[in-house]
Amino acid sequence: MLPKVLALVSIGRHPQSGRERRAEQDGRAVEMGLCLQERQLMHLSVAHAGNADSSVLRQYAGMGLSKLSVLAQQANEDVLSPLIDYVEAQQASMVLMGVRSEMGQSSGMLPYLLAERLGWPLLPRVAEIQSIEEGVAQVLLALPRGQRRLVSVALPFVATLDNAAKAPRQTAFGPGQRADIEVINTTSIADEVAAQWQFTPAKPRPKRMKVVKAKTAADRFKAATAKPVGGGGKVLKNETVEEKAQAIFDFLLEEKVIR
Amino acid sequence: MTEHEDILRRDPRAEWIARNRLHPLHQAMTQVSAVVRGPSGLIRKNPHQVGFIGPNGIKRIDRLAGNGQTATGAKRRSSAAQEVTLPLHQVVEPNAYIIVVPDMAGGRLTAQDKDILGLAHELAKQRKALNADENLAVVAVCFGESKEAQFDEAGVDRLIHLLSAEYEGFAPEKRLQALLQIESIYQPKHWLFPDSVHGGTDLALRLAVKLDERPAAQAWQVSIDTTTCRAASGSQDIQRETPRILMILEECGQAIDETRHEVLPLALEVESSVEVRLEDKGLIAVDPNAVPLAEAEFILSAGNGIHNWQQFHDCAALLGATEGASRVAVDDGYMPRMRQVGASGTWVTARVYVAVGISGAIQHMQGIGQCDKIVAINTDAGCDMVKRADLAVIADSEEVLAVLCRLAQQHTGKTLEQTETTSEVSHVA
Numbered sequence A: 001m002l003p004k005v006l007a008l009v010s011i012g013r014h015p016q017s018g019r020e021r022r023a024e025q026d027g028r029a030v031e032m033g034l035c036l037q038e039r040q041l042m043h044l045s046v047a048h049a050g051n052a053d054s055s056v057l058r059q060y061a062g063m064g065l066s067k068l069s070v071l072a073q074q075a076n077e078d079v080l081s082p083l084i085d086y087v088e089a090q091q092a093s094m095v096l097m098g099v100r101s102e103m104g105q106s107s108g109m110l111p112y113l114l115a116e117r118l119g120w121p122l123l124p125r126v127a128e129i130q131s132i133e134e135g136v137a138q139v140l141l142a143l144p145r146g147q148r149r150l151v152s153v154a155l156p157f158v159a160t161l162d163n164a165a166k167a168p169r170q171t172a173f174g175p176g177q178r179a180d181i182e183v184i185n186t187t188s189i190a191d192e193v194a195a196q197w198q199f200t201p202a203k204p205r206p207k208r209m210k211v212v213k214a215k216t217a218a219d220r221f222k223a224a225t226a227k228p229v230g231g232g233g234k235v236l237k238n239e240t241v242e243e244k245a246q247a248i249f250d251f252l253l254e255e256k257v258i259r
Numbered sequence B: 001m002t003e004h005e006d007i008l009r010r011d012p013r014a015e016w017i018a019r020n021r022l023h024p025l026h027q028a029m030t031q032v033s034a035v036v037r038g039p040s041g042l043i044r045k046n047p048h049q050v051g052f053i054g055p056n057g058i059k060r061i062d063r064l065a066g067n068g069q070t071a072t073g074a075k076r077r078s079s080a081a082q083e084v085t086l087p088l089h090q091v092v093e094p095n096a097y098i099i100v101v102p103d104m105a106g107g108r109l110t111a112q113d114k115d116i117l118g119l120a121h122e123l124a125k126q127r128k129a130l131n132a133d134e135n136l137a138v139v140a141v142c143f144g145e146s147k148e149a150q151f152d153e154a155g156v157d158r159l160i161h162l163l164s165a166e167y168e169g170f171a172p173e174k175r176l177q178a179l180l181q182i183e184s185i186y187q188p189k190h191w192l193f194p195d196s197v198h199g200g201t202d203l204a205l206r207l208a209v210k211l212d213e214r215p216a217a218q219a220w221q222v223s224i225d226t227t228t229c230r231a232a233s234g235s236q237d238i239q240r241e242t243p244r245i246l247m248i249l250e251e252c253g254q255a256i257d258e259t260r261h262e263v264l265p266l267a268l269e270v271e272s273s274v275e276v277r278l279e280d281k282g283l284i285a286v287d288p289n290a291v292p293l294a295e296a297e298f299i300l301s302a303g304n305g306i307h308n309w310q311q312f313h314d315c316a317a318l319l320g321a322t323e324g325a326s327r328v329a330v331d332d333g334y335m336p337r338m339r340q341v342g343a344s345g346t347w348v349t350a351r352v353y354v355a356v357g358i359s360g361a362i363q364h365m366q367g368i369g370q371c372d373k374i375v376a377i378n379t380d381a382g383c384d385m386v387k388r389a390d391l392a393v394i395a396d397s398e399e400v401l402a403v404l405c406r407l408a409q410q411h412t413g414k415t416l417e418q419t420e421t422t423s424e425v426s427h428v429a
């Protein structure tokens, strides 16, 4: 029996129109799960905690899922404990999800809370799972500036997906409509802390201005007109070419851009 | 002192002596200076008295006389040239702490880190206004090796520097353990993290879960009682009470620029008992040219001063640098348009930018404004790129690149064919 991977999906928000959509990173989680399934490494199941009537769930299902489970929840309810129960009931050994939800609080806490409660390690911003052999996965993490880091971790674990992961495949409408959406009733716990917070439409953030703290008119004039000059840079002129190149190479090594 | 010097004081006796050529002191007084302040306060010059007789009997006029010493303009100029030493902000025997965990991407404080340190001092000021007994110190926690030399000007009162190699690279579990230890010893009032992909968010969330707190993510307006955070992919704001753990967006504080701080080390003994389940296998070689130019960390950029293009491409491959180009190199057809750096090309953010044979036209300089370190290779010592560069080499590009290629080969022990194949493999992977 193959180990189970569980992809948790949420309802996304289109950045321009604000309409509900398949969330970017959750779609990638499903895609990664499907790839693992196609590589015969794991068996995928997909779950959503929330409203079972949302049409977005059909978009996820249209990626080629025959079944999608929904833990029935109202908005503003704490999804953590039903999810933990579900993960344990499913005996999953990997949970994939997005870094931050596109709706609601978007604090990014859920994967960390899940991992903590399950006692599993968490991998942030995964780009790719290279291999799973004897219960140990080789995972590529996405770092800023397009860099990648290889981390090995034993199953089970929770992973959040970076946008650098493989883009989700297209969804097909018909199969999505035909997919079976299984509703699981759960006990619900209201999130009382967040109920006290005020949610308002986002205000534009003030742009930062360049403030010149000059005391005299001459300084202000200089700040307004002077070309930005680095100054104080080292200039090598009379050395041999070898020395000059060596100086550059040492500089690059010191800055750790050459490995 | 200086205020008194500025006040003009008349000396009636000296004036009288200056008027009276028969006075025995007249010669001595007037020789000091031919300039005298007249009775109405105007400056009077006696042209006959200007100058002195030099050693070989010739009259000399020192036009600096008087000016050289007293001219206020000269004084002001010299004071402007001096390095201003900022006043030192001291925290004696702190009894409360705000802890900032900067990203230190590339071993230095990022602009976001500095803003957050500024914000920490803002919070400290607000707390001080409420409770004057509180001696609050802003502590920075720095993991691994650091190249930062200006912690003091960034506003670090105390520094916890965990140098050991186990914190280098990807070590969230070790780092978390250290933070938990800090929590138990110092009981900080706030934990401030940059909300960034460099690991600030990750560490903050790990800590929040352990401490069972509800952190503020994507916070952008913070005071001691309320915090505003972005939510729902930037479409909503949440207003809430300020929690202990905050993840702060970019440009949400004013970096410190008017004080220096002590940067006293705080010791921290960390017992290394944590079970490490995430094993870091290190960075993977990625094809540098697959990295978007705007994001690339290390760019080797070619201009009109490159004549051997094959050598340039080889050098970039050996050094593992992303290729860039000036507009001339692109217009001449040696490089594709997507490689152009500058006003009408890409604005790059590289940490290290090596400009080979680029003169540094303003349109090009605009594109590299955000780069940290600039290296110039040019035959012209007077060009603008050399003036801007942190390290400039005045030599022929072809010769320098040849030696650089050789050094890179020696360093990695790889030949060109090998680097090309590995980069292809990692690109596919």
Ligand SMILES: Cc1cc2nc3c(=O)[nH]c(=O)nc-3n(C[C@H](O)[C@H](O)[C@H](O)COP(=O)(O)OP(=O)(O)OC[C@H]3O[C@@H](n4cnc5c(N)ncnc54)[C@H](O)[C@@H]3O)c2cc1C
Residues within 6 Å of the ligand: B302, B303, B304, B305, B306, B325, B326, B327, B328, B329, B340, B341, B342, B343, B344, B345, B346, B356, B357, B358, B359, B360, B361, B362, B363, B364, B367, B377, B378, B379, B380, B383, B395, B396, B397, B398
């Ligand atoms: C509207 C507008 C937009 C523009 N936008 C851009 C832009 O986005 N990006 C951009 O780059 N330019 C832009 N330009 C062009 C810009 O003004 C300059 O013309 C261009 O940047 C110069 O490129 P360069 O430094 O490679 O060439 P040059 O100015 O010819 O400089 C060549 C340099 O190489 C040195 N050199 C020569 N031979 C050697 C050698 N053997 N070894 C070492 N050094 C040598 C020379 O000393 C010289 O400093 C724009 C111009 C305009 C008008």
